[in-house]
Amino acid sequence: MADIDKYHQYFNGDSSPEDLEPEVLAFLEKASELQVPESRRTKDDIWNAIDEATETPEEEKKTIKLWPLLSGLVAAVVLFFIGLNVFKSVDPYVIHTPVEIATTVGEFEEVTLPDGSQVSLNANSTLSYVSEWNRTLTLEGEAFFEVTKGSKFTVNTAGGTVEVLGTSFNVFARNKDLVVACKTGKVKVEVAEKSFEQVITPGETIESHKDTVKMTRIEPLMIGKWQTGEFYFEDRPVTEVLDEIQRQYKVTIKTDSLEGKLFSGYFISSAGLDMALSMVCEPLNLSYNIIDGKDVVVTSN
Amino acid sequence: MGIAGFTKEHLKQAYEEHFTSIRNFLYYKCGDIELAEDLVQEVFIKLWEKRGDIRSETVKSLLFTMANNLLINHFNHLKVVRNHEGEQIREDRKEMNTPQFQLEEQEFGEKLNRILAKLPEGSREVFLMNRIEKIKYDEIAVRLGISVKAVEKRMSKALSILREEIGRKI
Numbered sequence: 248m249a250d251i252d253k254y255h256q257y258f259n260g261d262s263s264p265e266d267l268e269p270e271v272l273a274f275l276e277k278a279s280e281l282q283v284p285e286s287r288r289t290k291d292d293i294w295n296a297i298d299e300a301t302e303t304p305e306e307e308k309k310t311i312k313l314w315p316l317l318s319g320l321v322a323a324v325v326l327f328f329i330g331l332n333v334f335k336s337v338d339p340y341v342i343h344t345p346v347e348i349a350t351t352v353g354e355f356e357e358v359t360l361p362d363g364s365q366v367s368l369n370a371n372s373t374l375s376y377v378s379e380w381n382r383t384l385t386l387e388g389e390a391f392f393e394v395t396k397g398s399k400f401t402v403n404t405a406g407g408t409v410e411v412l413g414t415s416f417n418v419f420a421r422n423k424d425l426v427v428a429c430k431t432g433k434v435k436v437e438v439a440e441k442s443f444e445q446v447i448t449p450g451e452t453i454e455s456h457k458d459t460v461k462m463t464r465i466e467p468l469m470i471g472k473w474q475t476g477e478f479y480f481e482d483r484p485v486t487e488v489l490d491e492i493q494r495q496y497k498v499t500i501k502t503d504s505l506e507g508k509l510f511s512g513y514f515i516s517s518a519g520l521d522m523a524l525s526m527v528c529e530p531l532n533l534s535y536n537i538i539d540g541k542d543v544v545v546t547s548n
Numbered sequence: 549m550g551i552a553g554f555t556k557e558h559l560k561q562a563y564e565e566h567f568t569s570i571r572n573f574l575y576y577k578c579g580d581i582e583l584a585e586d587l588v589q590e591v592f593i594k595l596w597e598k599r600g601d602i603r604s605e606t607v608k609s610l611l612f613t614m615a616n617n618l619l620i621n622h623f624n625h626l627k628v629v630r631n632h633e634g635e636q637i638r639e640d641r642k643e644m645n646t647p648q649f650q651l652e653e654q655e656f657g658e659k660l661n662r663i664l665a666k667l668p669e670g671s672r673e674v675f676l677m678n679r680i681e682k683i684k685y686d687e688i689a690v691r692l693g694i695s696v697k698a699v700e701k702r703m704s705k706a707l708s709i710l711r712e713e714i715g716r717k718i
Binding site for chain 2: 251254255258259260268270271274275277278279280281282283284285286288290293294296297298300301431449467468
C-alpha cells in the first residue's frame with residue numbers, strides 16, 4: 248500500500264508517480280483530462296454584461312463626447328445610401344406593415360428581433376412592431392428582453408414606456424399595470440400619466456398599478472425565471488398568482504376575497520395544474536377544487 | 549490598489565485573470581455551468597460595487613469569498629421557499645448538482661463521475677481544482693480561505709474514497 252504522503256507530493260507536483268498504485272494513478276491521470284463544459288456565453292459576452300452593469304458617470308461622459316462625431320458620420324453614411332436608393336427605385340409608397348407576434352393561454356414564444364435582440368413572450372401576450380424596424384415595439388402581456396447594444400430600444404405599453412440601450416429586463420404589462428424589472432444594465436421607465444420617470448439598475452423594479460408607482464428590489468437571478476417555467480412571487484396578492492396560473496393552464500379560476508392574502512413562493516408550470524394550485528394554496532390555507540379539468544374554485548378555509 | 553485607485557481597467561484585468569478559475573470553482577460546487585456563469589457575472593459586478601473596500605485582502609481571495617457567498621445565498625433562497633411549502637412539494641431536484649464530466653473513454657468517464665458524486669463537496673472541489681487546473685495546495689488554500697493542512701485532509705479523503713471505489717471494482 249503506497250504511502251499517502253507520496254500521493255500528496257504527486258498532487259503538489261513535487262514528485263513523479265513512480266511509487267503510486269497503478270490503478271489509482273490511472274484514475275488520477277484520467278481526472279486531469281476532465282474539462283469544464285462549455286455554454287452559450289463566451290468570456291467576452293459576460294464581460295459585456297458586467298461592463299454595462301457597472302457604467303460610471305466618467306464613462307458616460309466619454310460616450311457622449313464620441314456621439315457627436317459618430318452621429319455625424321452615421322448621418323453622412325445614411326444620406327449617402329438614401330441617395331443611392333433614390334436612383335435605384337422610385338417607390339413613393341412605403342407601407343409600414345406591422346409585425347405581430349402573439350401567444351395564447353399556456354403558450355410561450357421566443358423571438359429574435361431584426362437587430363438580434365431576443366425576446367421571450369409569456370402566455371397571453373402580444374408583441375408588435377413596424378416592419379421598418381427602428382428598435383421600437385409595443386407589448387401587451389409579459390416578456391423578457393435581452394437587447395443587443397446599440398441605439399435606443401423602446402418598449403411601449405399601455406401603462407408606460409421602457410427605454411434601454413442594450414441590456415436585459417422583464418416587462419409585465421397587462422391592462423394598465425406595468426412592472427419592469429432590470430436584470431442587467433440600465434433601464435429607463437416612464438409613466439407619462441403619473442409624471443414618473445426613473446432609471447433602474449439590476450435588481451430594481453418599478454411597479455405602476457392604478458394610482459401608484461413604486462420601486463422595489465428583487466434578486467436579479469429571479470428575474471425572468473418564468474422563461475424556464477418557474478414562476479416566482481414575493482409578497483404578491485394571491486389573486487395575481489392565480490391569474491398567472493389561469494394564463495399557464497387553460498382554466499378559469501373563481502375565488503372569494505381570499506382575505507387579501509399575500510403569497511411568497513413559486514409554482515412550476517411543468518408540474519401540472521394540481522401541483523401548481525397546491526403549491527400556492529397550501530401555504531395560505533386555501534382550498535381548491537378542480538372541476539372537469541377546466542374550472543377551478545378557490546376558497547379560504 | 550488603494551481606496552480610490554481601483555478603476556474599470558483594473559476590473560477588466562481582474563476579470564481577464566480570474567474569470568476562468570472563478571467560473572470553474574462555481575461549477576465544481578454547483579454542477580450547473582449556466583448558473584456558474586450568472587454568478588461569475590454577479591461576482592464581478594459586486595467587486596466593482598465594493599471597490600472602495602479592496603485593501604488588505606488580495607482581489608483574488610475576495611473574488612473567491614464573494615463567489616462562495618453568492619452561491620450559498622442563491623441556494624438559501626430556494627431552500628426558504630421550499631420550507632414554506634412544507635412537505636407538499638416533492639422536488640426530486642437536489643439543491644446542488646454534482647458536476648458531470650465527459651471523457652472519450654465513456655466507461656472511464658462514467659466511473660469517474662460516480663466516484664466524484666461520492667466525494668463530500670469540500671473534497672470534490674479541491675480534488676477537481678488540483679486535477680483539472682493543476683493547482684497546488686497552497687494556492688487552493690488561498691482560494692478557499694482554508695489552511696494547507698485542511699486542503700491536505702480533503703485530498704486525503706478524496707483519495708481514500710477513490711481507492712475504496714476502485715478496490716470494489718477489482
